[in-house]
Amino acid sequence: MEYQEAKQKFISTWGSLGTIWGINKAMAQIQALLFISTEPLTTEQIMEELQISRGNTSMNVRQLIDWGIVTKELKVGERKEYYNTEKDVQELARIIAKERSRREIQPVIKTLQDISSMNNDGSAATAELIKQTQALLELAETADTVLTKVVNHKQNWVSNALLKMIK
Amino acid sequence: MEYQEAKQKFISTWGSLGTIWGINKAMAQIQALLFISTEPLTTEQIMEELQISRGNTSMNVRQLIDWGIVTKELKVGERKEYYNTEKDVQELARIIAKERSRREIQPVIKTLQDISSMNNDGSAATAELIKQTQALLELAETADTVLTKVVNHKQNWVSNALLKMIK
DNA sequence: CTTAATTTTCAAAAATTATTGAAAGTTTAG
């Protein structure tokens, strides 16, 4: 496989992977492009490479900046902005995990807590609802811990050793 | 909060959570409904409770069955099918993790492996692409292990030890 | 200040995804 094909494949793979971490295709593709670029890119370059509009580029770059994944860089003597992404995959995973937790899991946990403290009218249906809500709440809390903490501790040798054991 | 409100909240929370585990809203809501129901439900009951069409119900129940999350039950002397879902949240998590790995992560890992074995033409751009692809591949493999193995082994002391360490 | 370069916004259009409902298909009872 030659460079151009590999590059396209990388970008489109990452793009479809975007759904896994809950961001849209263009956003994921922009990030992918920056991730394998040897230097920061301008809006024009991103538009050209991905064949997307200016507005689309602007909005998605903005969101990536909001996520903390992309940063602006300025070159002396130039007006336009250059965009760069976090290149360390561990750090990237950490940011994504933290953001997903904050944006999606935390609100769910909050709602499940509200539900589990509902008025218990003594009916079987209510008992089941409370029971299942609490079970799910516990799972959500564990999942959240795994997501936000495990990713944070990649360099820990104990975690690594334990992971290798079960791999 | 009274039963009806709590139930609605549970179903809609789970419905929006559906995007996290990559299934559509109706599918997630049907599963949620079954999950808190004290007994298996028929197509009619699901349609009525969720206010969705027969076709929609049929298609999404089918998908849930394909995922291995919902099972058919037959009552003696009755023609219609009753649907039941896995009630154990741990088991549910296990099934979902396994399916997502199979459907989404495995194909990505395969593609990343293909890319990382691309022809190295010695350019800086190619070097960067290979380097980043390999880093991502390693992360994807670790994430997949955590997802499929750790979730599988809740009673496993290694997983428990890992969790306690970081919690 | 004025002007040109650049980015942002947002209504409209396009693309994608989900839902409906009626017809076709299947299954079981009699």
Place this chain on the structure above:
DNA sequence: CTAAACTTTCAATAATTTTTGAAAATTAAG
């Protein structure tokens, strides 16, 4: 077998999400 009870299919429609592109806003240079 036939008929009734039920489930599945799928083309049409609706809802949602994404993308566009041109106008407005912003920024910096002269």
